[in-house]
Amino acid sequence: QVQLVESGGGLVQAGGSLRLSCAASGRAASSYTMGWFRQAPGKEREFVAAISRSGSESSYADSVKGRFTISRDNAKNTVYLQMNSLKAEDTAVYYCAADRILRSKIQIGISFYVYWGQGTQVTVSS
Secondary structure: OEEEEEEOOEEEEOOOOEEEEEEEEEOOHHHOEEEEEEEOOOOOOEEEEEEOOOOOOEEEOOOOOOOEEEEEEOOOOEEEEEEOOOOHHHOEEEEEEEEOOOOOOOOOOHHHOOEEOOOEEEEEEO
16 A cells, blocks of 8 residues: 655746655655646546656656656655646646556556545646
8 A cells, every 4th residue: 555645736826836745655656657647627637757666767748748747756755747838728726646566668547546545636827
């Protein structure tokens, strides 16, 4: 079992930055592929970014490429999402998730991630 706790959300003006953190605890937390997803009001949850176990590979949604950066510190069992040049359309609840299966490549589908945090609200004012 893995517990995930997100932090770092808040209210920011368009063009600003935020850094989200996801602290993982539990068995072998550092050995999982980690992802960030978001859900805006009235919309389905969508993939944002993911990072491999070692941190050597990452994947991003087209909508955040060049603006968001995912990273991890396995010594601290923490995954980060640095969000720059924020836009009003980035407003959502952001969720951290873990894929416990060792796969040949990073998966972006929600169904691959079995452990989820409670989410943190990000609001970007225009």
